[in-house]
Amino acid sequence: MAINWYKYASPASFYSLAGKMIPFFAVVAFGLLVVGLYIGFFVAPTDFQQGEAYRIIFIHVPAAWMSMFLYVVMAFWAGIGLAFNTRLSSMMATAIAPTGALFTFLALWTGSLWGKPMWGTWWVWDARLTSELILLFLYIGFMSLQAAIDDSRRADKAGAIIALVGVINIPIIYFSVQWWNTLHQGASVSVTQAPTMASTMLTGMMVMVFASWMYSIAVILKRVRVIILERESHTAWVAELRQKGVL
Amino acid sequence: MNWSSWSEFFSMGGYGVYVWGSYFVTFACVIGEVLLVSRRKRTLIKRDGLTHKSNKETYSVRDEELNN
Numbered sequence: 001m002a003i004n005w006y007k008y009a010s011p012a013s014f015y016s017l018a019g020k021m022i023p024f025f026a027v028v029a030f031g032l033l034v035v036g037l038y039i040g041f042f043v044a045p046t047d048f049q050q051g052e053a054y055r056i057i058f059i060h061v062p063a064a065w066m067s068m069f070l071y072v073v074m075a076f077w078a079g080i081g082l083a084f085n086t087r088l089s090s091m092m093a094t095a096i097a098p099t100g101a102l103f104t105f106l107a108l109w110t111g112s113l114w115g116k117p118m119w120g121t122w123w124v125w126d127a128r129l130t131s132e133l134i135l136l137f138l139y140i141g142f143m144s145l146q147a148a149i150d151d152s153r154r155a156d157k158a159g160a161i162i163a164l165v166g167v168i169n170i171p172i173i174y175f176s177v178q179w180w181n182t183l184h185q186g187a188s189v190s191v192t193q194a195p196t197m198a199s200t201m202l203t204g205m206m207v208m209v210f211a212s213w214m215y216s217i218a219v220i221l222k223r224v225r226v227i228i229l230e231r232e233s234h235t236a237w238v239a240e241l242r243q244k245g246v247l
Numbered sequence: 248m249n250w251s252s253w254s255e256f257f258s259m260g261g262y263g264v265y266v267w268g269s270y271f272v273t274f275a276c277v278i279g280e281v282l283l284v285s286r287r288k289r290t291l292i293k294r295d296g297l298t299h300k301s302n303k304e305t306y307s308v309r310d311e312e313l314n315n
Contacts, residue, residue: 041249
């Protein structure tokens with residue numbers, strides 16, 4: 001039985017599919033959040049150097065990773081939408097941007113609150129911090145550019161250009177701690193060598209990372225459904241759903 | 248168990264302001280985002296008149312309402 005995946009490329013069928021998936025991701029996100037916070041605060045030990053302040057890591061790292069990952073996913077969907085003229089792909093990119101911008105802001109905010117006690121400053125024009133700030137401007141640029149263009153198809157195309165151009169910033173952020181002599185520490189967790197972190201701290205952090213993944217999927221699907229409704233409100237299937245009161 | 252009392256937990260080794268400042272803003276943003284998306288959907292449904300019985304005539308009439 002071959003699954004016809006292309007069926008879900010149509011906004012109408014994707015709308016109902018996403019609707020069924022959101023509760024699952026939301027529940028898993030909440031469950032992982034509770035477990036992650038419990039490990040982070042009650043299992044992970046005090047850090048010999050930073051004391052308790054390091055517990056900010058349980059939201060700073062997930063937010064930072066998500067800010068970079070979501071940008072790449074956004075650029076991917078924007079590129080697909082641009083290349084294949086598939087409206088749903090562009091809607092997905094539009095749906096991702098606010099969540100990505102939020103995580104970027106949270107990475108900067110939690111990092112700054114961590115930097116004050118540990119570095120003695122809220123902000124420094126360090127390569128890692130500056131490139132993350134540029135990432136925030138890219139997200140805001142994407143959103144405002146799309147908002148400035150009335151015709152959604154043209155807004156998608158314009159947004160795709162800025163999203164694709166901005167992707168170069170992601171490796172810059174990731175490698176900034178190696179390329180430049182940054183105040184920000186290097187990667188404690190990388191794919192090439194074993195993590196240089198205590199296991200319970202790492203576990204707590206990874207659980208929070210997966211919680212942020214599940215949360216992002218849930219909230220982005222929720223937003224893309226609204227975007228679909230906004231753009232397809234003139235169609236028959238939306239009128240039918242509305243008639244049945246199951247929007 | 249790292250904490251012997253709630254007050255010790257909230258003081259977070261003296262870094263309470265920074266840790267709770269981070270966590271509070273993070274949860275406020277997350278909850279805020281979810282509420283904003285829900286509100287966006289509600290205003291959309293209200294604007295498109297979910298409450299009316301939607302049939303062909305009402306459906307086309309609504310287009311006129313929307314356009315002027």
